[in-house]
Amino acid sequence: MAKLFFSYCHADEALRDRLEVHLSLMKNQGLIETWHDRGITAGSNIDTAIDQNLESADVILLLVSADFLASRYCYSIEMNRALEREAEGTARVIPVILEPCDWHTAPFGKLLAVPKDGKAVTTWPNQAEAWTDVAKQIRKAVEGMARVAPKAATLMGRGFDPGWDIARPVADVGQPAASSAMQALGQSAQERPRSSNLRLKKEFTDFDRDKFLHDTFDYMAKFFSASLDELAARNQSIQVRFLPLAGQAFSATIYREGKTVAECSIRVGGLGRGSSSLSFSYSADAGANSFNEMLTIESDSQAMHFKPMGMQFHRGEQNSQLSEQGASEYFWGMFIEQLQR
Template identity: 50%
Template sequence: MTTLFFSYSHKDEALRNELEAHLGLLLQQGHIEVWHDRRIGAGDEIDTAIDAQLEAADIILLLISSDFIKSTYCYSKEMQRAVERHEAGEARVVPVILRPCDWHSAPFGTLLAVPRDGRAVTLWPNQDEAFADVAAQIRRLVGTPTSTKKAVPAARAPARLPVAADEGSAMNAVAGAASLPRSSNLRLKQEFTERDRHQFVRATFEYICRFFQGSLQELQARNPQLESNFEQVDSRRMAAMLYRNGKTIAQCSIRIDGFGREDGIAYSTDTSTERGSYNELLSIDVTDQAMHMKSSMSMGWSAGQRDANLSQEGTAEALWGMFIRNAQI
């Protein structure tokens, strides 16, 4: 059985939970055993337990984000030792890019990162596809063990002086049951409050605004005959127009609107459309671990987008596709 070690920032715990869920079939089939700091028992020496498992792991997953890189413990302790073991041929290090950040010049920057092309999980329109890609690549690795090293029991690992850690790093582990065997499947359903949902919709709308601004600027830079207007009318509504030689070829308005129910994202193909009408409405869809956006009407969507749980970028990309379609005819 191949042992996987998760090195991650606690600020990315929800994403780690989703990845672990996607590794569920490998776990059920008995191909892998996973370990992370949430399995440290009450009264165990935190450093000692982490060191022992890091030394015993066959595959070390570095869950990369700006918080991982900022963390002294994750970056300077766990990552440095993981790379040493990788270079010695004792283990395989796999960088898993969770969120966009400056990582290419890091010591692991020369390693092939996952998901595919090193594209951060949060940038995929459907994050399940990203995690499925990671799981598939780990499955291929499991068939080729890189280490014959025996597992080292935590109790026999050499003691070390405690090391101060950043907030959200492995040092802030939550105690569990001590010394007894237990499942690694300890995920619990996440509860999202109304405020969480409202903030998610607002953050998604703000991302869409930035996405449209950037896309219009790039489109105009590449096509001198094009001009564009972008206007964020207020904190809940934006409008975009695209012109070719002064003639309108695409326009839309996007706003936060709930129509008397929970807020969602409404898209209209006309900048003058009044509140209450729309061509597409996206609402929140909640899984056990995260919030996503989902189309309520699926007009003009691709097969992959129609029923998908969309990330913020996935939502923006889908709405941009609807906007630009008329200009591409």
């Protein structure tokens, strides 16, 4: 069983929890066990506990974000030791890119990062797809290590360390095994073993849902405004207009040589469903109860997401769990396809 160590900043704890959920199958299959600093018991020496688990880890996951890079402990201590162990061949280091940040020139920048192509998890339209890719890559690494382990054990049995090219004596057989066991017991007596899997089902309040909804709407407005500006900058024949509307709504219009070729409006709520949804209309001046698609808030045991109502079946995303980025891309795709078909 491979031991995974999470090196992360506490600002990213919610994302770490999501990753741990996606690693659950490997835990259940007996492939891995995980450890992070939330596994430290009260009264234990924090630095000692982290050092011991960092040294005993087979795989070290660097959960990379701007907060991680700004953390002195994560960057200067945990990351440096992780890379030393990677260079020694005693551990595998896998950078997991959580958020967009300037990580390519960091010391771990030469390592292959996950998810695919180093695209940050939070920028994927469907974060579940990103976490699935991360989990698959970790599984591949762990299974690869498991295949190498029997060969290494054979060499060690002959008195060789597979990390070196010369013979090394096997451990002193004159020392009683019980003595080693008692020493190990004494070293761990102050820290009782327990699971790091202590996350509980999260309950989301009306406030949480409202905040998620309005934060996503604000993000979507900025997303559309910036995308329109970039579209106009790349195409000389295109003019655009972004217009905030009353009642938490905005419209977007694209003109080609002065003629309207695409338009839409997006607002909070719709069809008497209160403020728990975002609605999309192909009309720039549609009424509050007129829409062509709607995103509603749903949640699982750990996070909230948006689910399309399913009125645009040809898009094939009616079952998606969309983040604020994914929701914005979903509505933008409906809008821009008027120029693409």
